Amino acid sequence: QVQLVESGGGVVQPGGSLRLSCAASGFVFSGYGMNWVRQAPGKGLEWVAFIRDDGTYRCYADSVKGRFTISRDNSRNTLYLQMNSLRPEDMAVYYCAKKEPGPSPIIDYWGQGTLVTVSS
Amino acid sequence: DVVMTQSPLSLPVTLGQPASISCRSSQSLVHSDGNTYLNWFQQRPGQSPRRLISKVSNRDSGVPDRFSGSGSGTDFTLTISRVEAEDVGVVYYCMQGTHWPPITFGQGTRLEIK
Numbered sequence: 001q002v003q004l005v006e007s008g009g010g011v012v013q014p015g016g017s018l019r020l021s022c023a024a025s026g027f028v029f030s031g032y033g034m035n036w037v038r039q040a041p042g043k044g045l046e047w048v049a050f051i052r053d054d055g056t057y058r059c060y061a062d063s064v065k066g067r068f069t070i071s072r073d074n075s076r077n078t079l080y081l082q083m084n085s086l087r088p089e090d091m092a093v094y095y096c097a098k099k100e101p102g103p104s105p106i107i108d109y110w111g112q113g114t115l116v117t118v119s120s
Numbered sequence: 121d122v123v124m125t126q127s128p129l130s131l132p133v134t135l136g137q138p139a140s141i142s143c144r145s146s147q148s149l150v151h152s153d154g155n156t157y158l159n160w161f162q163q164r165p166g167q168s169p170r171r172l173i174s175k176v177s178n179r180d181s182g183v184p185d186r187f188s189g190s191g192s193g194t195d196f197t198l199t200i201s202r203v204e205a206e207d208v209g210v211v212y213y214c215m216q217g218t219h220w221p222p223i224t225f226g227q228g229t230r231l232e233i234k
Contacts, residue, residue, distance in 0.1 A: 035223070045161075045169065045213055047223040059221040095168055099217075104157040106217025110168040 002026040004096050004111030011117045016086050022079040022096030022111055030054070030074040033099040035107060036081045038092035038116075048094070049081065050105045064090075083116070091118045122146050122219045126212075126226035132234035133203045141229045143196045143214035150193065150218070157217035160189055160198045163228075164210050172212075173198065208233055 008020040022034070036048040049060045049070040058070050069082040079096050093113040100108045123146040133139045149156045156176050161169040171180050173189035176196060186201040196214060200207055214226040 044228045045215075045225045047221075047225070050221065050223070061222050100174065102155070102157075103153060104151065104155075104217035105220055105223055106157045106159055106174075106215060107161075107223075108159075108171050108174070110170070112168050 002098060002109040004098065004109060006094065006096055006111045006114035009094065009114030009116045011119060012086055013120050014086060014088060014118055016118075017082070017084045018086065018116060020081040020083070020094055020096075020114055020116075022081075024077045024079065024096075024098070027098070029072075029077040032101075033105055034070075034072065034079045035097045035099060035105060036068075036070060036079075037095045037097050037107070037110075038090075039095070039113075040089075040092040043092075046092075050099075051079070086116075086118045088118050091116060121222055122149070122216055122224050124214055124216055124224050124226040126214060126229050128229060129227060130230050130232060133200075133208065133231050134234050135205060135208075136202050139200045139203050139207075139231065141198045141212055141214075143191075143198070143226050145194045145196075145216055147219065148193045149196075149216050156192065158189075158191070158196050159215045159217070160187075161213045161215060162210055163213065169213065203231070207231055 003025045005023045051058045051070045067085045071080045095113045096111045097107040098109040099105045125144045127142045160173040163169040177189045211228045
């Protein structure tokens with residue numbers, strides 16, 4: 001079955017950097033686009049970024065554009081999110097999420113999430 | 121950006137009775153391929169979201185048949201035919217993937233006991 005396991009969360013100061021990873025298994029990772037979605041404490045879901053199956057196309061939410069970079073290593077079945085210039089409002093649980101088959105990046109499976117805390 | 125508006129944000133329910141959550145989009149979610157990319161997710165406290173319904177009305181494997189999705193265009197509904205205790209205290213989200221980026225979510229609706 002599909003498994004998505006995030007790691008790399010932690011406490012970072014404002015202005016700092018962090019790299020999240022998501023190890024995928026149970027499906028052909030190289031055949032699916034992937035998303036990052038975040039959820040601030042007690043808040044709703046916010047889409048962050050998407051990357052196509054072959055990594056040739058990426059897109060970002062306006063709130064993170066220019067600061068976050070989504071990437072993937074299909075040989076390692078791993079998705080990444082490099083987060084730079086972190087702000088207090090970036091504090092959230094970050095989920096990696098697999099897209100459904102088809103032209104839409106809409107999500108079918110989610111990981112368990114990793115918590116990013118931005119605080120001095 | 122497509123704005124997804126859920127209502128109500130908090131829904132008082134009675135066990136054994138039906139419950140419905142509305143999700144409205146700021147533009148039609150019909151894709152050029154003819155599909156409507158509108159999913160419903162359930163999120164229990166402390167857990168990640170779980171997909172219940174895909175493309176408006178397709179229930180996922182293992183999802184109880186008391187859950188159903190309906191709608192078209194800009195108006196969509198998640199219906200629970202008979203609310204059970206395990207459905208309460210849980211947040212339900214709609215999500216669209218027709219017009220992107222960005223993918224957008226509704227604000228979430230929490231079911232609570234009346």
